[in-house]
Amino acid sequence: MAGKMTVGQSIVFVATLLAGCGRADRIVVGSKNFSESDLLGEIVAQQIERRTGLPVERRFHLGGTFVCHHAITSGQIDLYVEYTGTAYTAVLKFPPAHDADSVRRAVTAEYARRFGLTWGKPFGFNNTFAITVRRRDATRYGLTRIADLARVASRWKAGFGYEFLERADGFRGLADAYGLRFSAPPTAMDLGLTYRALAEGKVDVIAGNSTDGQIEALDLVVLEDDRHYFPPYEAAPVIRQAVLDAHPEVGTALALLAGRITDAEMRRLNALADVEHKDIAGIARDWLQAPRP
C-alpha cells in the first residue's frame, strides 16, 4: 500500500514537472483545417517568435471550430484565429446578427466571462459569404451590388454549396432580403465546384467566401452586400487570458497585426496558398517582412 502511494505520488510529481516544463514559456498556436486559418496561424506564430523571442509550438489544421474551441478551453492550445460570426452563432449559439460592432462586443464579453478567453483586435478583413458573378457579366449588366442582381435573376441560374443552402443566414434569407427569383431552383453542389461551374458558364451566380483565392484567379467579381444581410465574419486571434497575464508582450505583438489585412490582401494570400500552392510558412514570412506604408 505504502509502495503504491509512492508510485502514485511520483507519477503526479513527474507529470506536474512535465506539464510545468511544457506550458511555462512556450506558446501553443492552433489553426482550423483550411488554408486561410493555417496562414493566419502561421503569421501569428511568426509574429510572436520575432517580437517576443518565446518558443512557439504549432498545432495546425485541427478539425474545425469545435476541435479548436475544445482545445483552447482545455488549455491544449493557447491561441488560434477565430471569426466573430462563427463564435457568435456556432459556439455561443446566438441567432445570426448583422451588425459587426455588436457581434464583436458580444463575443468579446461572453468569451471572457464563460471561457477566460480574450479576443484580440481583428486583422481587418471580413470573410463572409460573397455573392459572386463573372466579371464579363458584371460589366455588361452593370452589376456592383446584390440589389442589382434582381434585374437579371429571372434569366439566370444559381449554383450554391450545401452550407449556404442550409444555413439560417444563407440563401433563403438572402432571396427574401433582396427579392431574388432565379429561373430555376439553385443547383446544390460542392462549394469548390461552384467556382468551376461559374467560370465555365454552367451557372451565372454563386455564393463563395469573400476571401477565396479563386475570385481573383478566375476573374470573378463579388457583389456588394448593400443591405448588410450577411453576418460579419471578422478574423481575430483568440487567446487564453492566463497566457496574456504571464506574457503581456504576446498581446503587444498581436496588437501590431490589427487592421493590417484587407479582404483583397487576404484573397491574394489565399491564392498564393490554394491556387499557386506556395508554402504557408514562406507566404507568412514574406508578408511579415514586406515593407508597410
Place this chain on the structure above:
Amino acid sequence: MSLLAFYARNAQEVLGLVAQHLYLVAVSTLLAFALGIPLGIVLTRRPAWQRPVLGLANVFQTVPSLALFGFLIPLPFIGGIGASTAIVALVLYALLPIVRNTYTGIAGVDPAVREAGRGMGMTDWQLLTQVELPLGFGVILAGVRVATVVSVGTATIAAAIGAGGLGVYIFRGVAVVDDTLILAGALPAALMALAADGLLGLAERRLAWRGK
C-alpha cells in the same frame, strides 16, 4: 430529431432521393456493363491492349471524385453540371472490376478445353459464346457484383455536382454538422448496397448451381 421522425416528416423527399439514387446507379452500372464486358473480351483477343486499358481503368479509380468532376464540367455533351456528369464519373469508377474480371474469367478457362473446342471446328464466336463465357461466368459476375455494390456507395458523390441522390443528405449533414441528416442519407445507401449484393449473390449461386 430522431431518424424515424425525420423520415416521417420528409417521406416525399426521401423517396425522391432514393429514386434518383437508384436511377444513377442503374444507368451507370448498365453502361459500365455494356462497355466493360466487351472491352474485357477484346483484351483476351488483343493481349497487347491489356496493359494500357487496365492501366487506364486503374488510373480512373485513383482520381478523387471532386477532381474528376472538375475536369468534366467544361466538356460538352458528357460534362456540365447534373446527372450526366455524375453518370460519366460512376461509369469510369465501375469499369475496372468489370473489365478485369471479364478478362480474368475468360483467360482462366483451361487451355485444354479451348483446344478441344477448336478441334471440334468451332469458330472464335462459337468458342466465346459456348465455351469461354459460360465457363468464365462466375468470375465475370463477381466483377459485376463488386461494381454494382461500389456504385451504390460512390453514387452519393453525385450530390456534389447537382445530380441529387442520397448524397444530398450526407452533404447537407456535413455542411451543418447534423448527424441525423448524414445518417438519413448514409443508412438507405448502405441498405441499398447490401440488397444489391444479396440479390446478385443469389443470382450467382443460382447460376452456379444450374451450371453443375
